[in-house]
Amino acid sequence: MSFISVLHPTAPYTTYVSQTQAPSINDIRSLLRAVIDPELGDNIVDLGMAGDITFTDGLVTVAMKLTIKGCPLRVQIRNDIESRLLAHPAITKVTIDWGEMTPDERTAVMTRARWNAKEQASDTAVPANTRILAIASGKGGVGKSSVTVNLAAALAQAGKTVGVLDADIWGFSIPRMLGMPDRLQARAVDGRDKPMIVPNVRVVGSGLLKVVSTGMLVEDESTALMWRGLMLTKAVEQFLHDVEWGELDYLLIDMPPGTGDVQMGLARMLPRTDLLIVTTPAVSAQKVAIRAADMARRSFLRVAGVIENMSTFECDHGTQYALFGTGGGQTLADEIGVKLLGQVPIESTVAAGGDSGEPVVLSNTGKAAGVFLAIAKRIIDDTPDMTEMSGCSARTEDIVPVSVRSR
Numbered sequence: 001m002s003f004i005s006v007l008h009p010t011a012p013y014t015t016y017v018s019q020t021q022a023p024s025i026n027d028i029r030s031l032l033r034a035v036i037d038p039e040l041g042d043n044i045v046d047l048g049m050a051g052d053i054t055f056t057d058g059l060v061t062v063a064m065k066l067t068i069k070g071c072p073l074r075v076q077i078r079n080d081i082e083s084r085l086l087a088h089p090a091i092t093k094v095t096i097d098w099g100e101m102t103p104d105e106r107t108a109v110m111t112r113a114r115w116n117a118k119e120q121a122s123d124t125a126v127p128a129n130t131r132i133l134a135i136a137s138g139k140g141g142v143g144k145s146s147v148t149v150n151l152a153a154a155l156a157q158a159g160k161t162v163g164v165l166d167a168d169i170w171g172f173s174i175p176r177m178l179g180m181p182d183r184l185q186a187r188a189v190d191g192r193d194k195p196m197i198v199p200n201v202r203v204v205g206s207g208l209l210k211v212v213s214t215g216m217l218v219e220d221e222s223t224a225l226m227w228r229g230l231m232l233t234k235a236v237e238q239f240l241h242d243v244e245w246g247e248l249d250y251l252l253i254d255m256p257p258g259t260g261d262v263q264m265g266l267a268r269m270l271p272r273t274d275l276l277i278v279t280t281p282a283v284s285a286q287k288v289a290i291r292a293a294d295m296a297r298r299s300f301l302r303v304a305g306v307i308e309n310m311s312t313f314e315c316d317h318g319t320q321y322a323l324f325g326t327g328g329g330q331t332l333a334d335e336i337g338v339k340l341l342g343q344v345p346i347e348s349t350v351a352a353g354g355d356s357g358e359p360v361v362l363s364n365t366g367k368a369a370g371v372f373l374a375i376a377k378r379i380i381d382d383t384p385d386m387t388e389m390s391g392c393s394a395r396t397e398d399i400v401p402v403s404v405r406s407r
């Protein structure tokens with residue numbers, strides 16, 4: 001059996017089970033393969049959730065490990081297990097011993113679920129070797145767009161080709177912040193039945209920015225609001241499918257605030273997306289940001305790190321003021337088990353750069369620019385050389401933990 005088919009069991013397992021005599025443990029396991037964890041999109045046996053099974057005198061005992069103890073799906077999973085097993089004439093009673101996965105087991109399950117989601121995702125026009133980073137937060141105004149344009153500019157300055165997709169469809173700000181207001185053009189492409197959108201391009205150092213935004217389709221924000229619910233709901237999907245991205249080292253996606261449809265749609269279309277979660281140091285903001293992390297968990301996206309923005313304000317005398325509190329970024333990073341990639345101070349040059357279309361990293365003045373550059377460097381250091389890896393399934397196998405492969 002090939003690797004893929006091991007991960008994607010399609011066989012109708014239940015047909016193997018004899019209905020006339022006492023079931024073997026394997027029979028019971030086969031019956032349990034019909035119980036799907038709807039959140040993880042796979043059956044509880046292949047997900048490693050169903051552990052030890054015993055059968056004596058009509059009684060089945062199943063050791064079930066949940067991803068988290070308080071899993072809201074527990075009742076549904078119990079009902080499904082009972083109805084599947086009790087359908088067997090030789091099984092009269094079912095007892096479930098509930099437990100919780102270890103962090104390692106949870107990681108393996110998430111990797112497997114992410115892998116499944118990847119296999120089921122539709123093709124997009126984003127090249128397979130592009131590292132995709134979505135900049136997300138629980139709420140607006142924390143600096144997602146500022147982080148997006150500064151990281152994009154810093155990566156481009158380091159010689160990378162960087163796509164920027166403004167997925168904040170109704171609150172777009174990328175065209176202004178990158179000084180790129182031009183309307184998008186489309187053109188016919190060989191082998192495509194419809195024209196492709198050509199991203200707007202800006203040369204930065206030895207690198208390149210390729211940018212698309214609904215702000216490049218509509219006149220202004222009030223027009224965008226008027227179109228709400230019409231064609232714009234499809235904009236992100238279209239930007240992923242119908243933009244002629246060409247070569248891209250990175251694709252940075254400026255997400256709308258919150259955890260709604262755009263986020264789930266992105267997770268479905270581009271499940272290899274990594275999230276960068278932006279928060280302010282205030283504990284209240286950090287709590288809101290947890291929602292973004294929770295969305296990531298539900299949609300199997302990996303969180304690549306947390307960025308704390310508006311960390312401190314330094315006055316002309318060099319005194320630091322924690323205007324929006326302290327510690328939110330680190331607390332959030334610890335809570336979701338990822339790194340705090342940097343703390344960006346409050347500096348008027350960040351806001352001014354956004355207004356003038358010249359991200360502050362390009363003038364490299366002040367501490368905020370230094371932090372953005374350092375985060376970009378960490379991202380580059382953390383990104384494998386994808387050109388070497390593309391099209392090589394053996395390498396893909398390398399990055400799937402053995403625990404997931406060797407069942």
Ligand SMILES: Nc1ncnc2c1ncn2[C@@H]1O[C@H](COP(=O)(O)OP(=O)(O)O)[C@@H](O)[C@H]1O
Binds near residue numbers: 173
């Ligand atoms: N580190 C910072 N220092 C000063 N102003 C900032 C900083 N980060 C963001 N801002 C300003 O705060 C406002 C909100 O930032 P923005 O990037 O638009 O947030 P979001 O995209 O999350 O809504 C903007 O006016 C922006 O210029």
Ligand SMILES: [Mg+2]
Binds near residue numbers: 145146171
């Ligand atoms: Mg924004």
